[in-house]
Amino acid sequence: MTDSQAIAIDGAAQRRAGVLVMLTCLVILLVLVSLGTGPVWLSPVEIAKALLGAGTDVQQVIVWEIRLPRTILGLAIGGILGLSGAALQGLLRNPLASPSLFGAPQSAAFGAVLVIALGLADVRSYALPVAAIAAAFASVFVLLAVAGRNAGLLVLILSGLAISSLAGAATALVMNLSSNPFVVLEIAFWLLGSLEDRSFRHVMLALPFIAAGALVLWRQRDAFRALSLGEEAARSLGVDVGRLRLFIIIGVALGVGGGVAVSGSIGFIGLVAPHLVRPLVGYDPARLLAPSALAGAALLLAADIAVRVIPSTSDIKVGVLTSIIGVPFFLYLIVRERRSLGGGVL
Amino acid sequence: MIAPLLTATGVRVRLGGREVLRDISLSLAPGQLVALVGPNGTGKTTLFRALAGLLPSQGNIDVGGQPLASLSLAQRARRFAYLPQGHVVHWPLPVQDIVALGRYPHGATDPSRLAAADAEAVRRAMQLADVADLARRPVTELSGGERSRVALARVLAVQAPVILADEPTASLDPRHQIDVMQTLRAASRNNVLVIVVTHDLGLAARFADTVLVMSDGRLVSQGKPDQALSEQVIAEVFRISAYRAEYRDEAVIVPWDGP
Numbered sequence A: 001m002t003d004s005q006a007i008a009i010d011g012a013a014q015r016r017a018g019v020l021v022m023l024t025c026l027v028i029l030l031v032l033v034s035l036g037t038g039p040v041w042l043s044p045v046e047i048a049k050a051l052l053g054a055g056t057d058v059q060q061v062i063v064w065e066i067r068l069p070r071t072i073l074g075l076a077i078g079g080i081l082g083l084s085g086a087a088l089q090g091l092l093r094n095p096l097a098s099p100s101l102f103g104a105p106q107s108a109a110f111g112a113v114l115v116i117a118l119g120l121a122d123v124r125s126y127a128l129p130v131a132a133i134a135a136a137f138a139s140v141f142v143l144l145a146v147a148g149r150n151a152g153l154l155v156l157i158l159s160g161l162a163i164s165s166l167a168g169a170a171t172a173l174v175m176n177l178s179s180n181p182f183v184v185l186e187i188a189f190w191l192l193g194s195l196e197d198r199s200f201r202h203v204m205l206a207l208p209f210i211a212a213g214a215l216v217l218w219r220q221r222d223a224f225r226a227l228s229l230g231e232e233a234a235r236s237l238g239v240d241v242g243r244l245r246l247f248i249i250i251g252v253a254l255g256v257g258g259g260v261a262v263s264g265s266i267g268f269i270g271l272v273a274p275h276l277v278r279p280l281v282g283y284d285p286a287r288l289l290a291p292s293a294l295a296g297a298a299l300l301l302a303a304d305i306a307v308r309v310i311p312s313t314s315d316i317k318v319g320v321l322t323s324i325i326g327v328p329f330f331l332y333l334i335v336r337e338r339r340s341l342g343g344g345v346l
Numbered sequence B: 001m002i003a004p005l006l007t008a009t010g011v012r013v014r015l016g017g018r019e020v021l022r023d024i025s026l027s028l029a030p031g032q033l034v035a036l037v038g039p040n041g042t043g044k045t046t047l048f049r050a051l052a053g054l055l056p057s058q059g060n061i062d063v064g065g066q067p068l069a070s071l072s073l074a075q076r077a078r079r080f081a082y083l084p085q086g087h088v089v090h091w092p093l094p095v096q097d098i099v100a101l102g103r104y105p106h107g108a109t110d111p112s113r114l115a116a117a118d119a120e121a122v123r124r125a126m127q128l129a130d131v132a133d134l135a136r137r138p139v140t141e142l143s144g145g146e147r148s149r150v151a152l153a154r155v156l157a158v159q160a161p162v163i164l165a166d167e168p169t170a171s172l173d174p175r176h177q178i179d180v181m182q183t184l185r186a187a188s189r190n191n192v193l194v195i196v197v198t199h200d201l202g203l204a205a206r207f208a209d210t211v212l213v214m215s216d217g218r219l220v221s222q223g224k225p226d227q228a229l230s231e232q233v234i235a236e237v238f239r240i241s242a243y244r245a246e247y248r249d250e251a252v253i254v255p256w257d258g259p
Helices: A003-036 A044-051 A057-092 A104-117 A127-147 A153-177 A181-191 A200-219 A221-227 A231-236 A241-263 A269-281 A289-309 A318-336 A338-342 B044-051 B073-079 B095-106 B116-128 B144-157 B174-188 B201-207 B231-238
Strands: B006-015 B018-028 B032-037 B058-063 B080-083 B162-166 B193-197 B210-215 B218-223 B242-247 B250-255
Touching (some): A003 A044, A003 A057, A003 A289, A044 A057, A057 A200, A057 A221, A057 A241, A057 A269, A057 A289, A104 A181, A104 A241, A127 A153, A127 A200, A127 A241, A153 A181, A200 A221, A200 A241, A200 A289, A221 B095, A231 B080, A269 A289, A269 A318, A289 A318, A318 A338, B006 B044, B018 B218, B032 B044, B032 B174, B032 B201, B044 B162, B073 B095, B080 B144, B095 B116, B095 B144, B116 B144, B144 B174, B162 B174, B174 B193, B174 B201, B210 B231, B231 B242
Parallel strands (some): B032 B193, B032 B210, B080 B162, B162 B193
Antiparallel strands (some): B006 B018, B006 B058, B210 B218
């Protein structure tokens, strides 16, 4: 390798490192804004004081009890959604893969709704995330089983549509059969997806699963690069593709299920985040994971700040906002991928 | 007589209830280029997959004196460098990262942090396959010929004792076909066993030290090119006749007409 090539490689690595630093700074900034934004505005100094146990009692309560859990959840759930999207896109070598298009959050929501409707959520708190994770696992597993090994875009998206419709119908059935109207209303609002009024109890409920899911996904990263050559070539390089597939399903289910259990369904972050960072860090699916997680965290934090700032008569739920932004983006991606969608992918 | 590097005894493979490989036995020494020929659908690719341990088979396969079944996926990956058909790459990765994947079986999973030995193997492979100038180009922007050379470089970078190349010359112009075969033959001279699937009997006759002829899941003929591809074999297996000659001490076989 000549010197100029070696320098060029370093240049690309430097740019990636620069992007990571930039995204980290952006996330920190958004964390501060998230802690400061609400009916009572707090400056970064006031936030720091409150976090350290100084400042007024009111400020401490606002930061510690109200805004910190919400911010931590936004950070963690946004991050795991971005990471899950990047991991699924790496596994399936497909830029349109994402948890929400595959029905994972919808299925997790069904699992959670079932537990809420049966009244189990109050008795045993971990029933909620466990049910959500189990349902998310089942949905991703069924999707990959239906779509098969070398599924094209069309098969994946149609299967995802079918699974999310089924999850939606099952959720509707639970609400339909539920005799208590207050429970139905609670479920309906919960389904919209929100980080509002979450406490540290919610954080403790979701965070272990999200962290475990993130760890599982992160450890598979190098295999994604080998998988760029197709499953057979990856196997010949020593990648156990079947095991990798299982680990991705487990990681996505743990992360998305754990997140959905406390936030309700928040869509499209997993689809959008990898696309936003690809122009900055390149297409290498292994190098996409960390920036996608940061971008996902930034997106959800920003959306959650936006719902607090946008003036409206009643609260806008953050899940509604991410879908309203995400679906047009999805349409744009379909237009961009139109050729491969039309080109005999069945 | 050199000890064989790769032996197979009574290898059978069933796929979807159909017997694709029936009782294949072979014994191949290192340091030679072997051409595997046969009509479409006779099981050449399946034999490659079975030999590399990528699909389950009955019978015994030994590589370097060790039974394939006793080797882990990673150990197999270091013994067989496998070049599948088509040279698919799903993301626009730079050429050097693709070639560096050849070091994946050796534990070098991150192309931006290669140890000196791995970087040297990548550099040599890119040179041998003549893709050093393309190192930073996204592989998806390359022509078919360039892509197949990149795929070849990736396989050479493994530095495995056995190279299995499935139609490495397909869809290449004559110049590149000859380049690829010459590169593979040069690789075999470093005590490597190179097996190439090809439909080009001319290339097989000219470049191979040994030709294996498959028909309907069986190995029906093997030996030096002019013996293995005798008039009778060509007529029975391919149902064609061929013009046969010798040019500069190498066999020339040009498929011609019905038998």
